[in-house]
Amino acid sequence: MRIVIDLQGAQSIGSRNRGIGRYSLSLTKAIISNCANHEILVVLSGLFPDTIIPLRNELEGLLSQKNILVWDAPQNVSYIDKLNDVRRESAEYIRESFLATLNPDMVLVTSMFEGLVDDAVSSVGLIDRKIPTACILYDLIPLINSSTYLDNPDIKKWYEAKIAHLCKVDLLLSISESSRQEGIDYLGSTNEFTVNISTACEKHFRPLVINDEYELSLRARYSLKDTFIMYTGGIDHRKNIEGLIRAYSNLPQNIRDKHQLAIVCAIQENDRTRLGALAKNHGLDSHEIIFTGFVSEEDLVALYNLCRVFIFPSWHEGFGLPALEAMSCGKAVIGANTSSIPEVIGLEEALFDPKNDQAITDMLVKVLCDDDFRMMLASHGLVQAENFSWDKCAITAIKAIEHWHVQNITLEQSLFTEKGLKLAYISPLPPEKSGISDYSAELLPTLSKYYDIDVVVEQNYVSDQWIRQNCNIRSVEWFRENHSSFDRILYHFGNSFFHQHMFDLLMNIPGVVVLHDFYLSGILGNMEFNPTNNYIFSKALFKSHGYKAFKDKYGTKNIADTILQYPANLEVLQNSLGTIVHSENSKQLTKQWYGPSMSSNMTVIPLLRSSGIIIDRDLARQRLSIPKESFVICSFGFLGESKLNQRLLNAFICSKLSKEPDCYLIFVGENNNGQYGISLVEIIKKSGLKNRIKISGWVDKDTFRDYLASADIGVQLRTSSRGETSAAVLDCMNFNLPTIVNANGSMADLSRDTVWMLENEFTDRSLIEALETLWADEEKRKNLGDRGKDAIRTLHNPQECAFQYFKAIEQFYENPKSIIFNLIHQISNIKSIDEEILMLLVSNSLAKTFPAFPMQKQLFVDISEFIQQDIKSDLLHVVWNVLKELIENPPISYRIEPIYVMSNNFGFMYARQYTSNKILNIPNNFLLDQPIDFDKDDTLISFNTSLSDPYTSKHKYSIFEAKGVKISFALHDWLNMNNLATVSNVGNIAKESIDVKQLQNYIIEQLA
CATH class of the missing domain: 3.40.50.2000 (Glycogen Phosphorylase B;)
Known part of the structure; x- marks a missing residue:
């Protein structure tokens, strides 16, 4: 199976530094470690850029960086409040569509209740495509105690929307048996697909010997006496801190004199004042109860080890992790007998009624004064803690996903469905003097078994009798106005003038392409002679084959040589939902020109031929x-x-x-x-x-x-x-x-x-x-x-070929490119999406999240220094010469793209004007500098002239690093290899020491 983990729970401002963030990351690591033969992908939100590289580092060695994917969505437009709901809705559509393009067997959402205080996005079931979804269920405390937690109408609206999404998930993975039962009781989830996977704590929660110096420092920092009772877990109504303070105040004075109460957690000033007043009203001196405020993880582990007893008086918990952490540190733990806490502590004698102050006081007296009882609790805790591990959680989660998959996977439905889908068939037809027109006349009768077909033609007359009798014949102009009435669109592309109208149509109205001729350079070359086509061949040539082809075109006396050499068809491949070809040779040509993976969206269907033609x-x-x-x-x-x-x-x-x-x-x-x-x-x-x-x-x-x-x-x-x-x-x-x-x-x-x-x-x-x-x-x-x-x-056989057409068309309309085109349509229908600022944000996010496919791998060469400072030195000539070498002999499957960072550091741009005019000395009337598109398979080479500290500007490449792009500092690294890094005079190095061809070979080696 392919399991996709949405790790926003470890990214969001609301969760990353809380238990949910730790749980999300720890469970993810354990699933990766225990996934057996399953494929794991981790997806991260680009809206939290500062978290991406740290999370990549956390997963380093466990998961290939290529399996960590980043999607992007519009950020909160706080200065236009009315647009934020629209922004959120478009972000939800983008996220779900991105997940659908990954073709997951299951998406695991580590936290559904996100986005209240930040840009996190979580939703289920907004797009038409079914995405099997599992979700971690921590608790339903606000739903069960709505009068306490949902009195704010805005929070209530947000929370109820999340509950609605949670009700649509396929599999709930609860962190305790208590939260599992909540899912069944309050969400209507089934017993079979609501599974308790439990939780665990990190390995650094363990018994420690705290050295005297560190202990004295801790005690001084937090005003702690020799012995103290410890609580941690947050300040919240359900945490019952008020009851704990009252119960502590009821302890005999001689016990209180020996034991402080330490409330160890972050605390708002108003809560500190309120709880301090409560303590004072119950006769407690200020030194008897300590509010530490936020403590580091290291200090928390030490405080667990130093406390005499840990108490957890909460009325309602999803799990109660602090109790497990304290037990793992070898401490006696007592806690409430409600919700999930009994299953964590696992010992009835250690439990009390949290709503009875005297019961809490009595339990405190017993555990503080009865050494045997306290030691028994500590010993039990260490044994009980062994029952909880991340490996167990992960294995249980994986088994639950496997079980759901087995129970719910549907057998592949027969593709023989009732006729009803409407197909626009765009091709020359008889009497046009084209082999493709005759081919279409043969295909249409058998394809009509599966579709209701209209033919779309750029010709005055169709002579084929069957077509005239059985198909509506539409003009291109009519189709432009009415294309939305079709369920499917099929283009037949060839390398002749009969197909020239299709390029613009395909760009604006996507469909499946039948590529009869792999090379489209002939028709594009002829079209360029028409001034209204605005460099159509030159643009296609550059888009398909980069600077090398561009240079060849302007370096030849006969443009026919370039037309014969280059296919120039990449834009057609990218604009199509999928491509049908008639031979394996076309797939091999695709791989040869654009890289090994570029034919993945291509299907071979033999050229049909009607048999049974008998002519005397x-x-x-x-x-x-x-x-x-x-x-x-x-x-x-x-x-x-x-x-x-x-x-x-x-x-x-x-x-x-x-x-x-x-x-x-x-x-x-x-x-x-x-x-x-x-x-x-x-x-x-x-x-x-x-x-x-x-x-x-x-x-x-x-x-x-x-x-x-x-x-x-x-x-x-x-x-x-x-x-x-x-x-x-x-x-x-x-x-x-x-x-x-x-x-x-x-x-x-x-x-x-x-x-x-x-x-x-x-x-x-x-x-x-x-x-x-x-x-x-x-x-x-x-x-x-x-x-x-x-x-x-x-x-x-025509019948078999038509069936293969049907299968291919339907599969292409289910693939990621179809999802993306549907997404664009859905977003365009969102109210207020036409606001210019929001449309710009959405368009930018779509470009980042869904790069064109198929896409050649790019080798970016950062030449910012040379462009911005207009450096004229020997080093500049070295860089130019290396670039020229790379352009003349590009690494296999790579496209060379010089780039530069904008002066306001807003982003990187393709350096097309500079490269063509300054480096290649080619007139450039149409290639414009544009924001770069990049993906995880690309590579960035930086020519940094600061040899003493080449990585000082590495932060500017963080957007590449976050996406998984490989970054190399070519000049410095190469010089280092050649023992020249200490030389300060860059110009002299360039002039005397650098072998351009050798440096170029070194760069190519780095791509291997």
Whole structure:
């Protein structure tokens, strides 16, 4: 299971320094230590930045820092009171949505009753997504004693809201049997899923020998005599301090003369005055009762060890931890016989009625005067304390979560649900000259089994009869206005002008993307020539591939080189809820360009092909004017250099087939309109075979199928694959054609039993051999064609592919990105969210909590000193050269990002203007300095020029450290390695001693 622990109980101002804070952290540590095979994530609120690094340090060695996650929400806008309820509500939505994106099997909330005096956020069940939730139940004292604790209407409103959330949790983990019963009685919780996990105290609460010097110091500090009766646990009505003072005052004078009463806890001045007056009214001198005020943990343990007896007279406790702490220190403990205290003390003889002053007095007399009784209590306490440990608490909690999970996990529901979801299908459609339009015409009829489909097109006419009869045909403009009426949205992206309207649509209206072509640089490059598109390719290039690609674009004479080299598709991947591709090759390209984890939101669905298409071969040949008894080799698709048409043409001319008058080679597709196409025509002319070698030009679907039915062999070659899947290969196989391919791109994924597979870098001789062998061997042609046809029936069946589409779309609409888009919609509907200051805060929190996904890892290089001081030195040139080296040869999976801190220390900015203009000397008309986005997988490198004290400014990196970003001081560390750290003249070091390439290699090593 994945158990996510919300550790705000150890962060909030209201709880961090109290028992709840200690309990939250201790239980978390113990769960981590006893989690067996379960995955533990700890989530922290970014609203308490001063607690994040200390808590990370507390968990160091127990839990990977990558498993400690930070979410952010708007802070309290105290100067705009009317907005605070809105701020809190948006923060609750953000927190729950963040937890949902982690896909937890259980979220453990360590404290629900938070946020009254600070920005802590706790809620259950606000968003649509079900988040299994367990919560620690400390007590329900204010609910049970509402007249005492909830007389303030604001506090009552806050508390009742928390109770409402608590009633919605799936599993209550109480800290005592008493609080467990409260949950059952007052919250209606079930016996089965209200579990007492108990509590424990820290190991430093133990018997100690206090040295004389420390003891004298303590006694002097707190005005304590030789012996004292001790109470600790806070000043509160239920704590019964008044009853304790009255009972103490009833002790015989000779006992009081020997035993002070020490109230050891923080105390407000008004309570000190009030209780002091009560003591005086009951005849107590000022030295007889001591109010210590707050004491440190070290002093508390010592005071437990020094007291003669510990008393705990509280009327109502969730557990009563001070009693356990005192017993663990080997002290005699007496306490009230109410709520949870009897189960802590575990001895009836040590209990009294807290509402009977005389009963308390009698118990004090007995324990102070009867040495045997007191020693028995002390011995019992040490044994009883052994029954409580954090390991036991954690193991009980984990077993309770496991039990809930087993009882409540639902079997995966069949995805065959009643039709009713409305799908917007955005794609070119026939008669557009696009393979994707024909593909969509095949997919739509089978996909309509699962969705009520409207097609959205940027074309004047749709020719496909089934689509016209069964789907509403919508314009892009109509869709922009009415997109909210759809349950699901599916985009089909390709690398041609038919898809140019989709980029803006996807950015504003998220949906699932079918990425037919991995490279989108071709269409984006063409779009950039339109001035209204405002550097669309350059922006996509930089966003996808960083400064290296940006530099390559401006360093080449032919932009086509850059278009061919870079996919430029990251923004489409990030804006999609999920991506469907047609081959494993596309997933491999995603990993290659963006890192190993970047394909996690990508699903492979084979390109569907309808079987059962029967076309009479003789009639097809008759329609195409192909001689009935001829032998025909066809290659299908647009002609171009990447299709290796010239290689096939030359191989045919050089083969035996060219000498046979009944052998034909036909290129079925539109010729290249450039020099490549011209050269193909020239070669055909010079060959003397122009009557048997033909380029058909573009053909409609029916003619295309006639060629498939007429062919004897299909040849589909490729080089420099850019992630596309060859529909033509599948068409050949579907028509029983023995098909020759080379192992390039997605074609390499085909089984070698189903096609004649050449090597990727094949020789002309191997292609000629394939043509001549299949021409000469009819049985081999038949067997290969049959195996190809069977593969299409098995893997590319339209019904199976449509079902896979349905599964993928539904899963993507359940994934974290869908949660985030829903969150944005929910927040936008909150009343008053349009207030500018609050919207700014919310937007900032969303950016921090939900970084774009998939996201490349970033290597930040802090160049603040150079930007702010405009340093012109040898060191500056070193930094520039290192940056240039990193940009030219970035570490695998990393994106290089120089950054700087703003002069008001408000935050860090991307140094895009400085980097492009000053370091790379590239004109930059569109890259602006913006606040940085960062996540735990990123790394920060600082070039600090203060060699004597390189970490003096480390505090400015606390926001990175809190998020888990690795921080290195590259220059200082590298110089230290080379025994140069003591040299004070940085310029001379830079000029004489630093090997730039070696320093760059050192930085890369730090990322490993």
